[in-house]
Amino acid sequence: MSGMPLASTDLLKITPQGLCCPPGGFHVDPLRPVPKALVTHGHADHARAGHGAVMATAETLAIMAVRYGADFCASRQEAVLGEAVRVGDVSVRFAPAGHVLGSGQIAIEAGGTRIVVSGDYKRQVDPTCAPFEIVPCDVFVTEATFGLPVFRHPDARQEVRKLLDSVALFPERAHIVGAYALGKAQRLMALIREEGYDGPIHIHGALERLTEFYKAHGIALGDTPKVVTAERKTLGGAVVLCPPSAIQDLWSRRFPDPVTAFASGWMRVRGRARQKGVELPLIVSDHCDWDDLGRSILETGAGEVWVTHGQEDALVHWCGLQGIRARPLHLLGYGDEGEVEPSSVELVATSTARPPLPEGGRAGTAAS
Numbered sequence: 403m404s405g406m407p408l409a410s411t412d413l414l415k416i417t418p419q420g421l422c423c424p425p426g427g428f429h430v431d432p433l434r435p436v437p438k439a440l441v442t443h444g445h446a447d448h449a450r451a452g453h454g455a456v457m458a459t460a461e462t463l464a465i466m467a468v469r470y471g472a473d474f475c476a477s478r479q480e481a482v483l484g485e486a487v488r489v490g491d492v493s494v495r496f497a498p499a500g501h502v503l504g505s506g507q508i509a510i511e512a513g514g515t516r517i518v519v520s521g522d523y524k525r526q527v528d529p530t531c532a533p534f535e536i537v538p539c540d541v542f543v544t545e546a547t548f549g550l551p552v553f554r555h556p557d558a559r560q561e562v563r564k565l566l567d568s569v570a571l572f573p574e575r576a577h578i579v580g581a582y583a584l585g586k587a588q589r590l591m592a593l594i595r596e597e598g599y600d601g602p603i604h605i606h607g608a609l610e611r612l613t614e615f616y617k618a619h620g621i622a623l624g625d626t627p628k629v630v631t632a633e634r635k636t637l638g639g640a641v642v643l644c645p646p647s648a649i650q651d652l653w654s655r656r657f658p659d660p661v662t663a664f665a666s667g668w669m670r671v672r673g674r675a676r677q678k679g680v681e682l683p684l685i686v687s688d689h690c691d692w693d694d695l696g697r698s699i700l701e702t703g704a705g706e707v708w709v710t711h712g713q714e715d716a717l718v719h720w721c722g723l724q725g726i727r728a729r730p731l732h733l734l735g736y737g738d739e740g741e742v743e744p745s746s747v748e749l750v751a752t753s754t755a756r757p758p759l760p761e762g763g764r765a766g767t768a769a770s
């Protein structure tokens with residue numbers, strides 16, 4: 403392609419299936435089956451089954467196979483991080499997103515215009531995946547899950563330290579930690595090891611396959627035995643990881659005097675931890691907080707920002723103050739792992755220190 407620079411809206415459009423690149427002939431993280439999908443990472447809201455062709459990193463393709471079976475699509479193409487390839491009439495390059503193992507941003511370029519679809523990303527330390535890379539671009543497409551100034555994630559290592567301090571303080575109590583099965587759970591395990599804890603980290607059966615997958619990809623997580631239901635009573639003092647839904651389940655009450663913990667960016671909202679019955683909230687997120695969203699936008703040098711979902715309005719407003727054109731895309735259907743998210747009303751209420759709203763009025767799904 404040559405001549406006039408391509409308008410960004412010709413390079414990437416919103417369709418009912420999600421973001422679409424007509425000159426490339428593909429969709430990015432489509433919500434419904436399409437002929438050709440480019441997938442940023444393995445979380446279920448981004449990586450869905452049933453597409454014709456799928457292009458993604460080797461790890462993401464393998465995660466999709468673990469989750470959906472080997473025949474999750476008709477044909478697949480492996481994207482190598484950092485390597486530009488031609489797809490239709492555009493150039494495509496995957497760059498590390500720092501979100502989960504295999505996660506990538508997707509840079510799409512044609513006619514002198516470059517758009518980067520970041521997928522989900524974070525800037526914090528994560529021993530289990532390649533760190534986020536700044537890709538200079540004209541248009542930066544970002545999510546805004548934690549796009550309010552109230553969201554500032556502390557150092558994840560400090561949160562893991564809190565967990566281990568509690569384990570030392572209550573050696574007779576089991577510590578049951580809710581964590582998303584893909585990424586968060588393995589990141590916690592790796593951080594727990596970095597903090598010097600070398601005992602077994604017991605895991606709920608739902609975490610087993612993906613934990614084994616991480617180990618097979620060379621991530622050292624130590625001894626992670628699966629909890630045997632009949633032996634829960636013997637696990638006083640143990641560290642136990644489980645999916646978030648299990649911390650409120652009968653499953654977790656059979657452990658000796660359990661301390662329930664939950665590792666999520668939402669744990670910044672105190673009412674949220676209380677409402678979930680979480681005794682030990684751990685603010686550990688695989689998404690950017692407010693500061694890292696702004697920093698990343700500025701570092702890309704993008705003159706234009708598209709905000710896919712989350713707290714779009716606040717981030718769009720902030721961009722305006724920086725002289726960056728921004729627009730909310732209001733994409734529905736994204737939010738990791740089907741966790742229920744507090745309404746923005748509740749967030750505002752919490753950030754102004756009013757009492758939390760009663761149950762109800764919640765909608766949509768959320769991220770970790």
Ligand SMILES: [Zn+2]
Nearest residue numbers: 445501522738
């Ligand atoms: Zn994700």
Ligand SMILES: [Zn+2]
Nearest residue numbers: 522736737738
């Ligand atoms: Zn997501």
